[in-house]
Amino acid sequence: xVKSVNFDSKVYSLDVIKKAAYxxxxxxxxxxxxxxxxxxxxxxxxxxxxxxxxxxxVDIFKNHVLDYDLRGKIFKETxxxxxxxxxxxxxxxxxxxx
Amino acid sequence: xAKFKDLNSFSNKKNIYNLLPFNFDQIDNDIxxxxxFVGEHILIKKSDLGRFVNKELTSTSNIYKELxxxxxLYENKNDIAIDxxxxxxxxxxxxxxEFTGLHIMVTSLRCEHSxxxxxxxxxxxxxxxxIYDMSHDTAIKSLELIFQSPxxxxxxxxxGGEPLLxxxxxxxxxxxxxxxxxxxxVQYVIATNLAMxxxxxxxxxxxxxxxxxxxxxxxxxxxxxxxxxxxxxxxxKTIEGIEKIRESxxxxxxxxxxxxxxxxxxxxxxxxxxxIENGFSGIFFKTTFSxxxxxxxxxx
Ligand code: SF4
Numbered sequence: 001x002v003k004s005v006n007f008d009s010k011v012y013s014l015d016v017i018k019k020a021a022y023x024x025x026x027x028x029x030x031x032x033x034x035x036x037x038x039x040x041x042x043x044x045x046x047x048x049x050x051x052x053x054x055x056x057x058v059d060i061f062k063n064h065v066l067d068y069d070l071r072g073k074i075f076k077e078t079x080x081x082x083x084x085x086x087x088x089x090x091x092x093x094x095x096x097x098x
Numbered sequence: 099x100a101k102f103k104d105l106n107s108f109s110n111k112k113n114i115y116n117l118l119p120f121n122f123d124q125i126d127n128d129i130x131x132x133x134x135f136v137g138e139h140i141l142i143k144k145s146d147l148g149r150f151v152n153k154e155l156t157s158t159s160n161i162y163k164e165l166x167x168x169x170x171l172y173e174n175k176n177d178i179a180i181d182x183x184x185x186x187x188x189x190x191x192x193x194x195x196e197f198t199g200l201h202i203m204v205t206s207l208r209c210e211h212s213x214x215x216x217x218x219x220x221x222x223x224x225x226x227x228x229i230y231d232m233s234h235d236t237a238i239k240s241l242e243l244i245f246q247s248p249x250x251x252x253x254x255x256x257x258g259g260e261p262l263l264x265x266x267x268x269x270x271x272x273x274x275x276x277x278x279x280x281x282x283x284v285q286y287v288i289a290t291n292l293a294m295x296x297x298x299x300x301x302x303x304x305x306x307x308x309x310x311x312x313x314x315x316x317x318x319x320x321x322x323x324x325x326x327x328x329x330x331x332x333x334x335k336t337i338e339g340i341e342k343i344r345e346s347x348x349x350x351x352x353x354x355x356x357x358x359x360x361x362x363x364x365x366x367x368x369x370x371x372x373x374i375e376n377g378f379s380g381i382f383f384k385t386t387f388s389x390x391x392x393x394x395x396x397x398x
Contacts, residue, residue: 063124070151071121078119081172081180085119088184089191 001054005062007039012065014039016072020064028057115153115162115171118183122147136186138168199249203240203271204257206231206264211291211327215357220259231264237271245278252279255287255311262294272306287311292339293327300346310343312336314354314376316362316369324359340376355382 007017014032017039021030027049031042043061045054052060122132122142130147133139142150146161150171155162165171169186172179207230209216210223221230232240244252254275256268268288275284286308303310314336315321321333343352354373356362362369373381 067122067124070148074117074120074151078117081116082119085180085184085187088181089187 002042002044003054003058005041005043005058007041007065009034009037009039012039012069013072016068017041017065019068020061023064024057024061114157115155115166115173117151117171118169118179120170132170134169136169136183136190138170140164140168140170194248196249196251198247199251200253200255201240201244201247202255202257203237204232204259205261205267205271207259208263209259209291210263210293211260211325211332213325215324215359218259223263227264230259232267234267234270237267238274241271241275241278244275245280245282250281251283251285253285253287255289257289260291260294261288262290262299265294265299269302272302272308276306285309290339291325291327291332291336292343293332293335295339295342300342303343303351304347308347308351310339310352312339312352312354313357314340314372314378315356315359316365317372320361320365320368323361324357337376344377349377353382354378358383 014034017032018030021028021041024030027045027047029044029046031044033040033042043058045057049057118134120132120134122130124144125131125141128144130142130144131139132142132147142161142165146155149155150161150165155165157163157166162171166173169179169183204218206227207218207221208223208225208227209218209220212220244254254271256271261268272286275286286306287310288303288308289311292310292312302308313325315324318333321336322330325332327335340352340354354376356369356373370381
């Protein structure tokens, strides 16, 4: 069985959706297509999970997309301070550039 | 009449705090585990996680205080939290400075013992040396790799099979390593069953301050049962070897460890006595690993 889930490309990046997809790639296969402002994600079941219906999985997948989006936001917002911390960490070692 | 403002009016408004790097994952329906790179963690409700990232938490809430104390947020750019995090991270990564000190070089896979618990793909003594012994080429490349370690104290341990069956390469490695070691301190250890020890080896070890490590599994009958060899004299060879090393190089140049098998379990007293009689002040217990022929021989 194949199901299509649409994401608004102004809300989610393809990258974020792909990250969520990788997480489930042992049991589902994913195909992406960008149509206008939509990212169409076609999901196919490879290994049937008797404890999880396909619809339930789609809901879980959508939540994971949301989580990856949040991670991306945190990563972006903290990248300056991450570099600052790392440069403090490695100061006085010989492991830095320049 | 003017009244006191309520508590919430003194709490931080939105956006007053900044996020510190962290990651999270769902562990239960509504519960997320958030971790940061200094190893702190926090269990947080899904709704709180969203509010936290969107800067909607107030500084008086318990979750805010916990997030702050565990370095998931800081309040302004000059906050000491960043220095503190850097310090914690530096402490956590301190091992990198002393990166990989111990290097094991397997000089031969051949051995004249046939211990059932042996973990290596051991070959007989008359097997093809070109296949089972370390070549000069491999030795040189291995040393190049070893000396890439930033650690100032390097230990090279020769293992086998029986490493002394390829003593030529041990000599080559020690001589070459002494040439290229620069300012590093290098210590050499030969892990051997001692059956092959001879005058030439002892002399070389003395000159180069080489240590020996051997196996002593317990009293003669147990040791010989665990460690068969032609002549059934492994125990005798080991004890003689220990004495020779102590006499010609130094008392502390040899250490021993025992491998525990099911035959050892009822003989703990005898094993300890054996170690004391032979002048060892401690015992290092080595358990058998369930690998290779050790598995096949069902000696566990
Ligand atoms: S002496 Fe060591 S290498 Fe040789 S058979 Fe015994 S355990 Fe294996």
